[in-house]
Amino acid sequence: MNNITLYLILESKDQAPKLTQYNSIYIIELLGEAIQHLHNHGVLHNDIKSDNVMVCQANEDGNLQLVLIDFGKACKIEQAEYCDIPKKRRKMYREKHSHIAQEIVEGIAKQSTASNILSVGRIAYRLGQHVYSNEVTDLSISCTNENVIVRCSLSLVIEECYIMLSRVERDRNDSVYLVPVHLFEYYYRN
Numbered sequence: 001m002n003n004i005t006l007y008l009i010l011e012s013k014d015q016a017p018k019l020t021q022y023n024s025i026y027i028i029e030l031l032g033e034a035i036q037h038l039h040n041h042g043v044l045h046n047d048i049k050s051d052n053v054m055v056c057q058a059n060e061d062g063n064l065q066l067v068l069i070d071f072g073k074a075c076k077i078e079q080a081e082y083c084d085i086p087k088k089r090r091k092m093y094r095e096k097h098s099h100i101a102q103e104i105v106e107g108i109a110k111q112s113t114a115s116n117i118l119s120v121g122r123i124a125y126r127l128g129q130h131v132y133s134n135e136v137t138d139l140s141i142s143c144t145n146e147n148v149i150v151r152c153s154l155s156l157v158i159e160e161c162y163i164m165l166s167r168v169e170r171d172r173n174d175s176v177y178l179v180p181v182h183l184f185e186y187y188y189r190n
Contacts, residue, residue, distance in 0.1 A: 029161035048119035
């Protein structure tokens, strides 16, 4: 099975595998389910970004698999903390770590399920832009609202993805061939 980070899929220009709208929505749905599973078990990931999402070759039924990696910043929900980033470094930190919620960087709120949802929204935005999907981009906006109270739930993200997938036509390229072997070999053997 070939695995590659979502970051490499989104950023590579010359040998990038082509993500379809269907696959992009499916990746968001799988990510939402993975994060919801963590939250249901009392865990915050706290570092959700495209670099920490592995996209794997399709399984027997032709669907992609997704693996969330790097639990180095994870914690139990009840052990969530405030971040203590000096004011002088906050702007630079926001630019370098745009997947981290502003309320965390500013020290206004503790790490939370809402801050994890914002990170999912950042990935959804990039996927929507990558496949030119206004519908996916619109979903990302409801995840990234600066007002934590208004930010949508993962249940809503998953439900919206399910609805979108039912309307988007699945094409024969939406399976095993997403991650070409040569791209895997290029990044992981060099």
